[in-house]
Amino acid sequence: MISELRRSVVPFLLAAVMAATLPAVACRQSHPAAADASAPAQSNVQTAAQRPEPRPEDFDPTPATPPAMKLSGEKAFATLKEFVALGPRYLGSPGHAKAEQYILAHLEGAQVEQDQFKVQTAAGPFAMNNIIAKFPGKKDGILVLAGHYDTNLPLKDTTFIGANDGGSDVGLLLEFAAQLRQHPPEGYSVWLVFTDGEEATITWTDADSVYGAKHLAQRWQQDGTAQRVKAFLLLDMIGDRDLHFEHEANSTPWLYQVVRRAGQRLHLESHFSDRYGAIEDDHLPFRNAGIPVVDLIDLDYGFDNLYHHTTQDTPDKCSAQSLQITADVVAETLRALNTR
Ligand SMILES: [Zn+2]
Numbered sequence: 001m002i003s004e005l006r007r008s009v010v011p012f013l014l015a016a017v018m019a020a021t022l023p024a025v026a027c028r029q030s031h032p033a034a035a036d037a038s039a040p041a042q043s044n045v046q047t048a049a050q051r052p053e054p055r056p057e058d059f060d061p062t063p064a065t066p067p068a069m070k071l072s073g074e075k076a077f078a079t080l081k082e083f084v085a086l087g088p089r090y091l092g093s094p095g096h097a098k099a100e101q102y103i104l105a106h107l108e109g110a111q112v113e114q115d116q117f118k119v120q121t122a123a124g125p126f127a128m129n130n131i132i133a134k135f136p137g138k139k140d141g142i143l144v145l146a147g148h149y150d151t152n153l154p155l156k157d158t159t160f161i162g163a164n165d166g167g168s169d170v171g172l173l174l175e176f177a178a179q180l181r182q183h184p185p186e187g188y189s190v191w192l193v194f195t196d197g198e199e200a201t202i203t204w205t206d207a208d209s210v211y212g213a214k215h216l217a218q219r220w221q222q223d224g225t226a227q228r229v230k231a232f233l234l235l236d237m238i239g240d241r242d243l244h245f246e247h248e249a250n251s252t253p254w255l256y257q258v259v260r261r262a263g264q265r266l267h268l269e270s271h272f273s274d275r276y277g278a279i280e281d282d283h284l285p286f287r288n289a290g291i292p293v294v295d296l297i298d299l300d301y302g303f304d305n306l307y308h309h310t311t312q313d314t315p316d317k318c319s320a321q322s323l324q325i326t327a328d329v330v331a332e333t334l335r336a337l338n339t340r
Contacts, residue, residue, distance in 0.1 A: 056257035073324025080171030122208040123201035137185035148198035168239025187338035217285035239318030244273040262332035
């Protein structure tokens with residue numbers, strides 16, 4: 001994502017400063033449904049009203065809960081490096097085509113669907129492709145892990161490769177694919193979604209952003225998939241070697257708390273920041289389709305987010321350890337979501 005996130009830094013800092021004295025203060029610019037994460041969850045999303053709001057503690061695993069998936073941060077990091085070595089992946093570029101082929105080649109053996117479409121962007125017409133890998137489980141319902149693979153069109157004349165921004169989520173999602181292929185889900189189905197066109201083509205606005213997510217969320221709403229999705233976990237910029245997940249205010253409050261409780265059980269609480277602010281990202285169209293969503297993101301990438309959307313977003317700013325932390329938190333969250 002681009003300037004919207006830059007702008008979001010201000011509410012973050014404000015929230016961080018104000019949190020010290022006014023713990024309940026919410027960012028005014030945040031979504032009303034997420035204005036107070038500690039309040040009983042209420043949603044102003046029409047279709048979400050049909051869903052009963054669960055309590056986060058209802059998802060705490062019991063001794064009978066099966067163990068979490070085991071994933072390798074080292075392997076995810078190796079994939080990140082190989083993937084971003086394909087070059088910039090902006091819309092219409094050779095690197096974008098290579099990225100699609102790379103992802104598809106690493107999903108062999110899975111049920112793969114390509115959501116291909118053409119869209120008029122702010123910078124002209126482009127072909128886009130969301131790639132979805134489905135791993136069927138034994139329970140009726142779907143847990144989605146998602147991340148984007150494109151890089152920024154406005155940075156096309158630079159060496160920007162988005163190691164953390166796009167590369168980290170692809171690296172980790174492909175590690176999930178490798179594990180799910182060997183160990184199919186015992187509970188809910190798991191779908192891995194590689195979105196296209198997340199980045200703005202000129203400047204971040206509601207219209208010029210998250211093109212792939214908007215297209216897929218609309219499809220899922222029309223074909224009934226949205227109602228079968230129990231949770232949508234978005235992974236973005238999760239490879240930062242100095243990893244701190246935001247308390248993201250557009251995320252569904254109860255689901256964010258399920259993720260946070262998973263982190264507590266793993267003694268990874270120090271990687272959860274108390275910065276509270278709204279971020280616009282691929283999760284929004286799915287939230288608007290009535291799906292519970294979380295954006296797992298670290299928007300403090302280098303001092304004052306210095307590496308974000310710059311040519312400094314390279315693999316040496318990321319680490320296998322951070323990918324391992326994210327992998328473990330996500331795996332424990334999937335485990336928790338399967339307790340119900
Ligand atoms: Zn970005």
